[in-house]
Amino acid sequence: MMKQVVIATKNRGKAKDFEAIFKPLHYEVVTMLDIASDMEIEETGTTFEENAILKAEALSQALGKLVIADDSGLAIDALGGEPGVFSARYAGDHDDEANIQKVLEKMQGIPDEERTARFVCAIAISGPNIETRTFLGACEGRILHKKRGTNGFGYDPIFYVPELGRTMAELTPEEKGAISHRGNAIRKLTEELPNVLK
Ligand SMILES: O=P(O)(O)OP(=O)(O)OP(=O)(O)OC[C@H]1O[C@@H](n2cnc3c(O)ncnc32)[C@H](O)[C@@H]1O
Numbered sequence: 163m164m165k166q167v168v169i170a171t172k173n174r175g176k177a178k179d180f181e182a183i184f185k186p187l188h189y190e191v192v193t194m195l196d197i198a199s200d201m202e203i204e205e206t207g208t209t210f211e212e213n214a215i216l217k218a219e220a221l222s223q224a225l226g227k228l229v230i231a232d233d234s235g236l237a238i239d240a241l242g243g244e245p246g247v248f249s250a251r252y253a254g255d256h257d258d259e260a261n262i263q264k265v266l267e268k269m270q271g272i273p274d275e276e277r278t279a280r281f282v283c284a285i286a287i288s289g290p291n292i293e294t295r296t297f298l299g300a301c302e303g304r305i306l307h308k309k310r311g312t313n314g315f316g317y318d319p320i321f322y323v324p325e326l327g328r329t330m331a332e333l334t335p336e337e338k339g340a341i342s343h344r345g346n347a348i349r350k351l352t353e354e355l356p357n358v359l360k
């Protein structure tokens with residue numbers, strides 16, 4: 163039987179990202195879309211870490227199992243770090259297209275060299291017999307003036323990765339995982355896993 167990793171997310175795009183990262187490690191990814199789809203976890207924290215902990219602990223307590231959660235978002239320098247922890251609902255609904263349009267409108271007239279931004283991801287791990295821990299990952303890039311690419315989710319089509327000369331939405335899931343905020347946070351977690359689980 164394949165080992166499973168439970169992720170406290172209902173975001174299909176994130177679930178795919180996690181699959182690309184965990185498949186090579188021989189884990190099957192299970193999310194709240196598969197189990198606990200009726201469970202709502204309020205994200206009342208003011209930081210990515212706080213929200214990741216809320217999600218991981220709520221699902222872990224409900225299932226009595228080890229759970230990983232991800233709270234993440236886009237921080238744009240020219241917008242004072244917005245949309246930040248409000249990334250999912252920046253334009254009101256949980257609507258990727260509307261969120262992108264809001265960012266592009268707010269950034270009209272801002273020159274390329276001032277369009278720096280980063281994706282940030284806090285991963286929390288919680289379980290019946292461990293102390294909850296968090297791991298942070300980031301990925302630096304620039305906000306384009308219009309969308310490029312169709313892979314990924316969220317703000318990926320307007321997030322340009324200078325080192326690769328492509329947007330996040332022009333990367334395969336594996337390429338994204340190798341450089342993304344999510345991949346970087348997960349790599350920190352897996353390095354620490356022996357200490358987390360002891
Ligand atoms: O809370 P869960 O159920 O995990 O799903 P969510 O979409 O609400 O997730 P968050 O609360 O962490 O909000 C993260 C938002 O930040 C954006 N985001 C995070 N990671 C991203 C990525 O890798 N690519 C593009 N956008 C991303 C995207 O808009 C997400 O909806």
Ligand SMILES: [Mg+2]
Nearest residue numbers: 173205233250
């Ligand atoms: Mg959320």
